[in-house]
Amino acid sequence: MTKIFVIYTGGTIGMITDPETGALKPFTFEQIEENVPELKRMNCKLTIHSFDPIIDSSNMTPDIWAYLAKLIEDNYEDHDGFLILHGSDTMAFTASALSFMLEGLTKPVIFTGSQLPISEVRTDAKENFITALEIASAKLDGRARVPEVCIYFENKLYRGNRTFKYNSAKFEAFRSPNYPVLVEAGVHIKYNDAAIGKCENCILKVHSNVNNNIGVLKLYPGISPEIVDVVLNSDAEAIIMESFGTGNTTTAKWFLDKLESAIKRGKIILDISQCKVGSVELGRYETSSELLRMGVVNGYDMTFEAAVTKLMYLLGRKYPKDRLLRRLSTSIRGELTKH
Structure with missing residues (x-):
């Protein structure tokens, strides 16, 4: 039985x-x-x-x-x-x-x-x-x-x-x-x-220790610098950026400068797509090549739910940052597929 x-x-x-x-x-x-x-x-x-x-x-x-x-x-x-x-x-x-x-x-x-x-x-x-x-x-x-x-x-x-x-x-x-x-x-x-x-x-x-100190930046046409600042300047250790299509964002200089500045200050930026089907492919288009250069993390085809909980789990493990970033963009429980 x-x-x-x-x-x-x-x-x-x-x-x-x-x-x-x-x-x-x-x-x-x-x-x-x-x-x-x-x-x-x-x-x-x-x-x-x-x-x-x-x-x-x-x-x-x-x-x-x-x-x-x-x-x-x-x-x-x-x-x-x-x-x-x-x-x-x-x-x-x-x-x-x-x-x-x-x-x-x-x-x-x-x-x-x-x-x-x-x-x-x-x-x-x-x-x-x-x-x-x-x-x-x-x-x-x-x-x-x-x-x-x-x-x-x-x-x-x-x-x-x-x-x-x-x-x-x-x-x-x-x-x-x-x-x-x-x-x-x-x-x-x-x-x-x-x-x-x-x-x-x-x-x-x-592993029961999790760290929920994360934020979410959902992009939309016309998003203002003030709104972006609220998220990027918050106390969140990591930020999920919900981008367009295969991981694209606006190429406006003010936006890219703010992202790069946040990364230099130690923020982790994880890029996932607002699309429910498909995958982030940083560098495929000009609009995402700058993100790849500055250190935005590729979330591939993770769902929003998986991205949120994986970040909480990895932050809770207190890994050195380089190891955390590697595991974030690598499948550890079958949650993403690299193409």
Whole structure:
């Protein structure tokens, strides 16, 4: 019997309608089989850990990421996999963060949730929960088949640090355009084994120290020097610059001078694209060649969620700056592809 540790943080998936008031309220996950009777037919033993109180995912913080990582560490040897029930709004951030915090992972850590409460007739909660549980239990040659931090939603399993929430009105809430789907669940569950990461003979190491002293500079035509100054002159140690296309920015001298000055003062500038598909390619066009020269870091095809959490993780490791910069533009958990 496969042993799965289930963590309920909060979110729509655990809500039922109060018959007296009509309001949504969380149900008790210790009685989960009453709400999902299909679980009795699965060869799984569930250990349930529910947050008390549960939290809305909008209130997720790095401290809670660290708590989740510690829960996994403490229960790692006694369980075959982990299922985290989480609100969808910040799920991609938490999944990305845990992918970096859990080094040497050899067991599945799968996030799922739902767009409708589990008590609704048309809910997506039951299917998401049951299939995510089945994938978390899957083994191949005696080993976990998907030893990664992942997100399962609407028939697809994605690498956690490659996803973002793109739709709040459809069951298909997440996408991963720059990396293949790991598992597709139809009549049969099809595993894309070539895309699934493996860590042979690895030992889990948990890194719970993160540093959230980062800023974001989102570019747009007509951005003023005053707005750029607010971000570049802040106390942030590192800044994510959301640029155009393949990493392009305005070539206005005032803008480039401000960027170069910030880098000379020790700021880390990470360039990611506002485009959801494709990659930053510094130096491909004249508009980005200056960025490459001055030391802007190439973020390649990282999602915003991965960029935020990777920076927090690397700053928390207190690496020497040259090593931090190398790791920032190198794939360490499959979060980016260099072209």
